[in-house]
Amino acid sequence: MTAVLGTDFVATLRAHSQRYHDAHPFHVRMNEGRCTPEQLRGWVANRFYYQEAIPRKDAAILSNCPDVDVRRRWIRRITDHDGSVPGSDGEPGDGGIEAWLRLGEAAGLTREEILDHRHLVPGVRFAVDAYVNFCRTRPWVEAVASSLTELFAPDLMASRLAAFERYYPWIEPSGLEYFRNRLTQAPRDCSHALEVVTTYCLSAESQAAAVDALSFKCDVLWSQLDAIDKAYP
Ligand SMILES: O=C(O)c1cc(C(=O)O)c2c(n1)C(=O)C(=O)c1cc(C(=O)O)[nH]c1-2
Numbered sequence: 089m090t091a092v093l094g095t096d097f098v099a100t101l102r103a104h105s106q107r108y109h110d111a112h113p114f115h116v117r118m119n120e121g122r123c124t125p126e127q128l129r130g131w132v133a134n135r136f137y138y139q140e141a142i143p144r145k146d147a148a149i150l151s152n153c154p155d156v157d158v159r160r161r162w163i164r165r166i167t168d169h170d171g172s173v174p175g176s177d178g179e180p181g182d183g184g185i186e187a188w189l190r191l192g193e194a195a196g197l198t199r200e201e202i203l204d205h206r207h208l209v210p211g212v213r214f215a216v217d218a219y220v221n222f223c224r225t226r227p228w229v230e231a232v233a234s235s236l237t238e239l240f241a242p243d244l245m246a247s248r249l250a251a252f253e254r255y256y257p258w259i260e261p262s263g264l265e266y267f268r269n270r271l272t273q274a275p276r277d278c279s280h281a282l283e284v285v286t287t288y289c290l291s292a293e294s295q296a297a298a299v300d301a302l303s304f305k306c307d308v309l310w311s312q313l314d315a316i317d318k319a320y321p
Pocket residue numbers: 142184234235236237238241244270309
């Protein structure tokens with residue numbers, strides 16, 4: 089376990105921005121407009137496996153979490169991705185998974201080829217499965233800490249949106265709704281996650297475990313892109 093060495097806990101978590109996947113060469117090329125249509129489609133199809141896994145890992149966190157106040161707020165993440173229950177305020181089609189499928193269609197993929205995982209490469213499957221497994225099997229506060237990469241996501245979403253509009257006009261702009269939604273969802277989600285972690289992680293050991301969980305998650309995101317980068321040279 090990595091020691092937090094007396095530095096401020098939140099600052100140590102935030103410093104993980106240095107290891108965030110915005111700096112991965114694949115993302116750098118994407119945001120500089122240097123990805124081919126095939127590379128972008130490969131990324132969209134593979135990232136769908138991550139999108140599908142997010143509500144499942146959030147359900148694992150809920151099942152391990154004894155704090156009703158945390159559960160009441162955390163559950164929102166599941167409907168954000170899965171869509172609303174029919175007959176409630178929203179529609180089943182209004183979730184992130186559906187929005188990602190629409191992104192895929194806007195980029196020229198069919199729903200079938202995204203849903204049946206024919207493009208999924210082993211390294212992405214391994215990385216995503218490792219994240220779900222981590223959240224199922226580790227203490228729930230560590231699983232919450234592992235979601236804190238979202239602290240760094242809004243900047244990346246904003247530059248990705250600008251890059252897609254500017255460099256990839258062949259992707260229909262309506263397909264970019266997923267990223268627009270995350271601009272508000274990610275800050276809301278990560279401020280809750282940060283509140284949970286700072287409330288529950290009061291000992292040096294628990295803080296070190298939270299930092300390690302965030303490190304692990306940075307590796308998950310980076311490994312996904314390594315695998316995608318290799319598959320679509
Ligand atoms: O496209 C991205 O770069 C990116 C990164 C991350 C992240 O930092 O984990 C998430 C998302 N997107 C995302 O869309 C999303 O819903 C999400 C949920 C979580 C999480 O760990 O709970 N991370 C992310």
